[in-house]
Structure formats: C-alpha cells, structure tokens
Amino acid sequence: MDRSFFRPLGRTGSSVHPLGFGSYRIGEGNDLQEAALRSYLDRGGNLIDTSANYTDGQSERLIGRVIKDYPRDGLILVTKGGYIQGQNMALAKSRSFPEVVAYADGLWHCIHPEFLETQIRLSAERLQVGTIDIYLLHNPEYYLTQIAHHGKISAADHDEFYRRIREAFRFLEEKVRTGRIRWYGISSNHYGLPASDQTATSVARCLAVAREVADEPHFSVVQLPMNLFESGGALEANNEGQTVLEFCRSNGIGVLVNRPLNAFSKNQMIRLADFIKPGFPPPGPEAIRSLLQPLRRHEERFSKLFTGSKESDVGTADMLEQIIPQLQSPAHLEQAVGPYIIEPVKNWLSSAQEEFGRRPEWNGWQKEFVELINGLFEEISRYLASLQQGASDAVRRRLIEAGYPASTETLSQMAIRVLLSLPGLSCVLVGMRRTEYVQDLMDLPSTPPMPGEEILHRFKTSQ
Secondary structure, X not given: OOOOOOEEOOOOOOEEOOEEEEOOOOOOOOHHHHHHHHHHHHOOOOEEEOOOOHHHHHHHXXXXXXXXXXXXXXXXXXXXXXXXXXXXXXXXXXXXXXXXXXXXXXXXXXXXXXXXXXXXXXXXHHHOOOOEEEEEEEOOOHHHHHHHHHOOOOHHHHHHHHHHHHHHHHHHXXXXXXXXXXXXXXXXXXXXXXXXXXXXXOHHHHHHHHHHHOOOOOEEEEEEEOOOOOOHHHHOOOEOOEOHHHHHHHOOOEEEEEOOOEEEEOOXXXXXXXXXXXXXXXXXXXXXXXXXXXXXXXHHHHHHHHHOOOXXXXXXXXXXXXXXXXXXOHHHHHHXXXXXXXXXXXXXXXXXXHHHOOOOXXXXXHHHHHHHHHHHHHHHHHHHHHOOHHHHHHHHHHHHHOOOOOOOOOHHHHHHHHHHOOOOOOEEEEOOOOHHHHHHHOOHHHOOOOOHHHHHHHHHHOO
C-alpha cells in the first residue's frame, strides 16, 4: 500500500492517512455504515474518530467490533469525553460528579477527573481495546458559553476554565503512565474564533497549561471545525500572533479537522456537496411518491395479512407524504423525525404487537417494516438535500472565482482538496457513512496540492 502521502500526527510518532473516518452518526446495527467503515480501512485509511456520546456509545461499539478484523498496530483510534447525555446522564445523576456544567435540559458537560475516569473505562470497553491512542476533551468551552449566556466573561472565568483544563491534563498524564491512553488533546469548536471573542479557546494557552503539569507533556493533538466558510483555524492569528495551523506546526501538535462539508454561515447550515448533477433541476413531487412506494406496498401487505382489507390500515407512507413537502432540509427532517414520525410509529407498533404479536407472520412483517423506515430516512434526507443544489452551484462558482482551477470534481472533492493543501493540517475527518462517499474521496490525497490558504482567503473576502 502506498503510504507516501501519509502525514505525521504531531509529535506522536504516528503517520496518518490525510482523510480520517468521522463517526458522528454511525452506530451498531447499521450494515451500510459498517460497510463504509470497512471500505475505508480496506482502502488504506487508518484514523477513526469517535466519541462516547456519538449515538450514545453505539458508534464506539460498531468500531470496536469492526477493528478486530484489522491489525491493531496499523490503526489510530481517537475518542473523546465530556458530554453528559443519554446513558451518561443517568450515570451523572446517580454519581453527582464535581464541576458539572448544566448547559441545558438533557445536555450537561464535565471534564473533572472523576467523570473522565468513567468515560475512559467505558470507551475502552466499547472499543474493545486496552489502550486508546488519542483521547480528547470534547468541547470543554461549554463552561465559557454557559457564562456568556448570562453576561460578560471575566478574566477570572478564563482562569477557572484553564484551571479545569490543567486538572484534566494532570489526570490524563496519569492515564498515559498507566497505559490506558497514549496521547491526549482537546477538540474545541472555538479554537478558530478571533481572540477578541470572549468564548474563544487558545491552543497556545492549553499547551502552556500542559507544560505546567509535565516537563514533556503528552498534549499532542487538537481538533477543530474547518471548511470553506469557517476558516479561522487557517486564517485567524489568535495564538501568539499565529494561526492554529501555524502554532501547531511549530510546536509539534497534530491537527484534526472536523465538519469539512457541513458549514455554518449566517445562522444557516450549508452542505458542501452535490446532490444532483450541477445545473439540473431538483426532483419534483413524483420523486416522493417513488421513495414511498416500497413502504406503501408493505403496508398494504399488512392489511391483507392481518385485517383482510384491500386498503392500507397503517398509513405511515401517507403520513410521510404529507410531512415531506413541509420540510426544507435534512436538518428539518432531523427535527421532525422524533415527534412526528418515530413516536407515532412506535405507538402503532406497540398496539399492533399486542393485537397481532402471536401471529406467525407478525415478526417477519415487523422486521421488514422497521428496515424500510430506517432506509427511508436516509433516502428522504438525500431528497431534501437535492433541493439545495442551487446553493451548491453557487458555492462552486465562488470557489472557482477564488482561484480553484476549473474542474469536473464534485463539490465535496473540491472543498476537501482545499483543506488538504493547508500546511500543518494532519487529517481531515469526513463522515463517510456510505461506501460511495468513501469511493468519492479516498483518492484525493494523491492529487496535486494547490494554494489552499490563498483560496480560503479569497473565498472569505468574497462573502
């Protein structure tokens, strides 16, 4: 396998494929996502990024089961801790951990050593490994943003924030000594903000804190969002006069970039990808009917099997046909899924189970029904995304005006290729949840570099 384009991950001594497998929305039990992960590894990828809170631990479970089929010493596993949601919420309420940030209902945060101790143990169990390669504090800036919601952040607040970071680092150094982790760092959404932003986090100050804990600290990796619209990590001189990439490059810190294709701009999420062939019109209402046809036929089968009716007695396909035209994007779908789709379906399945559960045909029908529903969510998301192709075409035009060579590449390929050309960037994490996404991107590291910083700067100034 050609490893000539692999990059050093800071001072860890490891070399990484420039594209990492981001595992934010993958989970145990999804065959398509498992196939995508295996395709990534089979094509030479070697860095997998996950977190304890991704699909409430199911992301780590899937990864743990898959990597048993691959040489462990060839892989770099990155996971994170800090969020208190789902199973962790029940744990936190039973344990009363110190220094919890109760950010919102159902969303708490904590980086106190007592909580991190549980998180490292649980993550290692789910990943089925004795040692975690890279362990990251996951968005510790929740401490600052909560204060900002109630007023101005003071210098004392920042001092307390970095005191908490220091104590977490002291604990993580001990975990290195005992062999539970190899290296540690921080994933922060605020590393790329201007230094004037009161919630900005500083890689330079984090490194200074690490040096207070150990003469040769194992703080060696940071992670932050970066894309065409959010380019502060490459352009904002917020670390002793250097950008994040410049500072990390000069101090031996590896840089992982997340959200390369999901950009936030002007309070909107922009997906940097093509959904239909550029310039072609989006699909019409007939596409919705086509998507729903397999489910509708399956529901009609239920009526024939269990009620003797020729008409569907279920109605999920009809419900979706009414809801989908009211949605404008995949983000709207995610908001609607729980209250308007999942809950009604669960309630109906529960009552149907009571009435028909003893019938021999029920289990097979129910299993196929659930599989159809789960597959539909992905297809509906793709349909809704296709309605945004005009925005993708506009981004492509701006990118070419900013100096990107005229190309037949997909927009996702173009957006990531710009990032891969940035000096100091170790690995771009991409949510490759389908094998076609893996196929679309994995050859990019072997393409010639381009002036990434110049293109990002021109793209930014053209907004």
